[in-house]
Amino acid sequence: MDFESRLNHMNVPGPENDGHETRLRTALKERYFGAEKKYQYRFRLSVGFASVLLVILFVFIWNPELAIRANQIAFQGDVTERFDPSSEIADEEFVDYTSLYNPEIYPMFHNEEYEEEKAYVIRKYNSPAKGELMIVSEFDPVETLPVGKNLPGSI
Numbered sequence: 605m606d607f608e609s610r611l612n613h614m615n616v617p618g619p620e621n622d623g624h625e626t627r628l629r630t631a632l633k634e635r636y637f638g639a640e641k642k643y644q645y646r647f648r649l650s651v652g653f654a655s656v657l658l659v660i661l662f663v664f665i666w667n668p669e670l671a672i673r674a675n676q677i678a679f680q681g682d683v684t685e686r687f688d689p690s691s692e693i694a695d696e697e698f699v700d701y702t703s704l705y706n707p708e709i710y711p712m713f714h715n716e717e718y719e720e721e722k723a724y725v726i727r728k729y730n731s732p733a734k735g736e737l738m739i740v741s742e743f744d745p746v747e748t749l750p751v752g753k754n755l756p757g758s759i
Contacts, residue, residue, distance in 0.1 A: 722742055722743065722744070723742070723743040723744070724740055724741065724742055724743070725740070725741045725743065726738055726739070726740050726741075727739045727741070
């Protein structure tokens with residue numbers, strides 16, 4: 605016989621297939637690929653993702669300008685309109701409720717007989733030490749609102 609055939613027919617001793625090998629293989633498979641590990645991995649992943657979103661939320665609450673910049677980057681747009689508390693534009697419904705056109709008092713007055721000269725805002729402040737303080741602010745009449753809007757019976 606030649607050398608190649610001897611190599612092909614040679615018997616190589618292997619480990620005996622006993623219970624320890626099967627138990628070890630099962631334990632290793634459960635340790636790294638079991639259903640428990642799969643759910644633990646998903647849980648850790650979701651907790652990490654929720655933590656990142658929570659941190660981003662707190663940063664946006666803490667610094668709103670950063671949120672505006674992130675919005676501009678995300679939607680490739682510019683913020684054209686922002687809330688300005690000092691602006692003189694009043695909500696139409698608020699103006700109706702603070703004038704003769706209030707639906708609750710409108711039937712008692714005829715708006716043709718009255719002309720608005722000035723508008724006033726009265727703010728009342730209270731201090732336990734110094735008492736009450738009222739500040740009256742005077743404004744020009746609102747010309748931009750159509751007369752009779754949001755009135756009962758108007759179209």
